[in-house]
Amino acid sequence: MSDSRRTSLSGPAIVLGGDDIDTDRIMPARFLRAITFEGIEAHVFEDDRRALASRGEMHPFDDPARRHARVMIVGSNFGCGSSREHAPQALLRRGICAIVGESFAEIFFGNAVAIGLACVRVAEADLATLRRAAEDPAVVFTVDLPRRQVSAAGVSVALDMPESGRQALMSGGWDATSLLLERYEEVERVTRALPYTHAFR
DSSP, rough: GGGOOHHHHHEEEEEESSOBHHHHHSSGGGGGSSSSOTTGGGGGTHHHHHEEEEEETOOOOOOGGGGOEEEEOOOSTTTTTSTHHHHHHHHHTTTTTEEEEOBBBBHHHHHHHHTTTTEEEOOHHHHHHHHHHSSSTOOOOEEEETTTEEEEEEEEEEEHHHHHHHHHHHHHTOOHHHHHTTTTTHHHHHHHHHHGGGGGG
16 A cells, blocks of 8 residues: 555645635536546646636646646635536646645545545745745645645745545555455455345356
């Protein structure tokens, strides 16, 4: 299960301005019809990106300098709105491994942790410090879950995260499939004992 552990997450950053960014903006509803998540990352923030492009502006996710971003810096109440799991899936598949913000919607947070995507909170003043550091696209950010800190460009700020989520990421316990496979003999033993499975033998 060691491959499932999330402890120190590092990479360049991408910054999204504004608060209350909802899941419909992250992943518009028309892209929820697919039966798999394959390729969904191509449509992350699609409507926002198109709206900016029509005005001759560039969304951070279209900035070539941010192509390899791994850490996303957001505002407060990120991921509010509907409970669609496509939103964190798209961000993870786009390469984001950690999201740093002032606060997160509860359901979005749960969906993110369930796929190994870390969502950590920092104080408002510290968030401003991190945004300034991210002005240089080459700066590498590190989200250190064991030490409870986010660092970049010589600065370090404290992070907060519900302990259940932090422990799940650090231990690999977020990965339900790996947990099942690790003790699959127990799964088989329980399955054999269930009377309603006999018809399928």
